[in-house]
Amino acid sequence: MKLPFLLTLFLTTTLAAAQQAELKVTDYLSIQKAIDANPGRMLYVPAGDYEITEKLRIHTDNSGLHGPGRIIQTAPNAPIIEIEQATGVRVRDLTLTRPEGKMETNADGIIAVKCQRLRIDDVQVLDNRTASAAIALRECRDSAVRGCVIENYSRITVDDRTASAHYGYAFDCISGTGISVSYSSGILIQGCRVVERHLLTTAEVQQKFGLGKFVKKNPVKGSLISQKTWDEGRVDNWHQGSAILIDSPEASDYTQLLGNYIENAGQGMDIHADHVTIAQNIVNNAFIGMKAMHGSRNVIITGNQFTRNDLWAIGLMPGAASHPALEGKPANADGGSIIANNIISDFGHGHAHWIWGSERSPLKFDSGQEPDDPPLTDVIIQGNVVHSIDSPRYKFAVTIAGGSNAPQGLHFSNNILAPGTAGIANKDLPP
Numbered sequence: 568m569k570l571p572f573l574l575t576l577f578l579t580t581t582l583a584a585a586q587q588a589e590l591k592v593t594d595y596l597s598i599q600k601a602i603d604a605n606p607g608r609m610l611y612v613p614a615g616d617y618e619i620t621e622k623l624r625i626h627t628d629n630s631g632l633h634g635p636g637r638i639i640q641t642a643p644n645a646p647i648i649e650i651e652q653a654t655g656v657r658v659r660d661l662t663l664t665r666p667e668g669k670m671e672t673n674a675d676g677i678i679a680v681k682c683q684r685l686r687i688d689d690v691q692v693l694d695n696r697t698a699s700a701a702i703a704l705r706e707c708r709d710s711a712v713r714g715c716v717i718e719n720y721s722r723i724t725v726d727d728r729t730a731s732a733h734y735g736y737a738f739d740c741i742s743g744t745g746i747s748v749s750y751s752s753g754i755l756i757q758g759c760r761v762v763e764r765h766l767l768t769t770a771e772v773q774q775k776f777g778l779g780k781f782v783k784k785n786p787v788k789g790s791l792i793s794q795k796t797w798d799e800g801r802v803d804n805w806h807q808g809s810a811i812l813i814d815s816p817e818a819s820d821y822t823q824l825l826g827n828y829i830e831n832a833g834q835g836m837d838i839h840a841d842h843v844t845i846a847q848n849i850v851n852n853a854f855i856g857m858k859a860m861h862g863s864r865n866v867i868i869t870g871n872q873f874t875r876n877d878l879w880a881i882g883l884m885p886g887a888a889s890h891p892a893l894e895g896k897p898a899n900a901d902g903g904s905i906i907a908n909n910i911i912s913d914f915g916h917g918h919a920h921w922i923w924g925s926e927r928s929p930l931k932f933d934s935g936q937e938p939d940d941p942p943l944t945d946v947i948i949q950g951n952v953v954h955s956i957d958s959p960r961y962k963f964a965v966t967i968a969g970g971s972n973a974p975q976g977l978h979f980s981n982n983i984l985a986p987g988t989a990g991i992a993n994k995d996l997p998p
Contacts, residue, residue: 592617598638599623602630612636612661622646622674631657638662640695643669647695650679659688663695670694671722676701685710696722696765700747700812704754711755717745719765721833723776726807727783733887733936734792735785736800739778741766741833742807748822749814755823761810763831768806768854768877768919779805791887791936803922806833806854813840816862816888817899824848831918835876838863839888846870852917856880861888862899869907875917877927881906884933885940885972902944902976906930911953915960925988928966929953935972945976952983959985965992 591611595601598617601610606627612634619638622645625631630653638661640647647663650656656679663676676695679685685707692701692715701720702712721743728734745761748754766772773779781800788797796802810832813822819840826847829835835850836857841864849872850856856873859866860883873880885901892898911929930953932943953964964984967974979996 592632592636598632602632606630609633609657612638618666619647623648625650625656625658626653628653629655631659632661633657633659635660636662637664640665641669643672644674646674646676646678647692648677650677650682650685652681653685654683655685656682657686657688658690659686660690662691662693664691664693665695670696670719672697673699675699675703678703679705679707679710681706682710683708687712687715689714691716691718692720693717694719694765696720696743698722698724698742700744701761702745703747703749704751705749707748707751707754709753710751711757712746712759713755713757715746715759717759717761719763720745720761721763721766721808723766723778725782728789729783729785731789733789735787735789736781736792736797737783738781738802738805739776740805740807741768741772741778744808744812745810745829745832747812747814748819750818751815751822752820754813754821755825756811756827757823757825758827760828761832762829767831768833768917768922770921773805779803804854806919808832809834809837810850810853811835812837813843816840829853834858835873838866839886841865843867844869848872849874850880851875854878854919855882856911858882858884859904860884860901861886862890863901864903866904867907868909869905871909873909873911873914873929875913876911876929877915877917877919878923879927879931880911880914880929881909882931882933883943883946883974884931884968885935885943887936887940889935889940891939891941898941900941900944902946904946906946906948906951908950909952911951913955913957914953916957920960925960925962927961928963928987929961930965930984932965932967932974932977934968934970934974938971940972942972943974946974947978947980948982949978949980950982953985954983955985959987961987962989963987963991963993965996967992967994969994
């Protein structure tokens with residue numbers, strides 16, 4: 568007997584759904600064997616723990632993993648998941664971690680290279696304590712990281728700058744990045760929580776690990792450090808790394824950071840890119856709330872909360888990668904940006920308040936690191952609030968650098984700026 572068309576369609580759809588549901592990694596000897604046997608398919612990872620000894624490799628279009636399972640990488644120097652040269656890959660709902668005693672690594676949690684339309688949604692990356700990143704995107708396009716939880720992503724390591732003529736030293740530090748994006752375009756990072764609870768910027772942690780002390784020094788002083796720092800053999804910026812890093816100036820472009828929560832970071836959001844929108848994020852307790860430099864052009868910073876930051880909350884400045892127009896190459900300059908409707912509260916009341924004294928500002932506009940850096944130019948600063956219910960722990964709410972490549976074309980309006988111990992700003996604010 569011939570079935571009615573709608574019933575046939577229902578049964579066909581139900582059968583297809585059942586067949587899809589049967590694509591479980593537990594039907595294979597390993598998760599990798601399941602991936603290899605099902606190119607272009609989504610695989611379900613049921614609840615439970617799955618130990619792996621090598622990275623999981625996803626290299627085919629439209630493949631992916633999803634489910635409530637917890638994947639535990641036991642190889643200390645291998646990533647957990649590698650996604651490379653694939654379009655339409657999806658990873659969602661998983662928990663990725665490392666076992667006790669093997670949490671410190673130099674590897675990423677998830678590393679995606681040369682991918683398009685990648686989606687990483689609602690993934691937890693826990694205790695991937697790395698000098699690299701919990702989630703890293705490199706040379707990716709039109710991709711998104713949404714709703715992810717990253718916790719305890721930092722480790723004790725050495726920041727080695729001896730190869731650079733600008734610095735010429737190496738020092739012990741806390742480092743690690745939650746989400747890192749480089750050489751990429753059209754990236755969305757939304758609704759993620761990036762929190763460090765294992766290593767905090769306290770005096771006890773600094774003393775325990777000797778953080779900031781030089782462990783190596785070149786015969787010649789670097790050009791960008793003071794003689795005092797060189798002679799003392801120590802630095803204060805020993806909490807390196809960022810909760811979210813958008814890197815590769817002149818390559819990374821069109822990035823959105825929306826509605827993320829960041830806590831206990833060295834730098835909340837570190838931007839070295841053009842056409843970046845930073846909106847409705849919360850940065851709680853960081854050395855630096857956010858900065859945009861190294862030729863960051865057309866950055867919108869709006870509607871964010873910066874609380875308990877200790878060196879500055881919002882900073883714009885040229886950097887070593889900024890440069891004037893060169894033969895056959897346009898200038899890489901900073902500016903054409905907007906800072907609007909942000910709230911900076913309880914500045915100087917974070918874990919690192921003991922380091923910086925009063926030589927810090929909620930809003931900082933700096934000159935270039937090198938004499939030929941084009942100045943920061945054309946920035947609107949409006950409708951922002953610097954608010955404190957305690958005695959201010961800063962000299963000025965706003966610091967504007969001087970010098971030959973000092974910022975130009977700053978426009979202030981309708982801001983409420985709680986004065987520091989020496990006033991609102993170190994110079995008259997231009998209208």
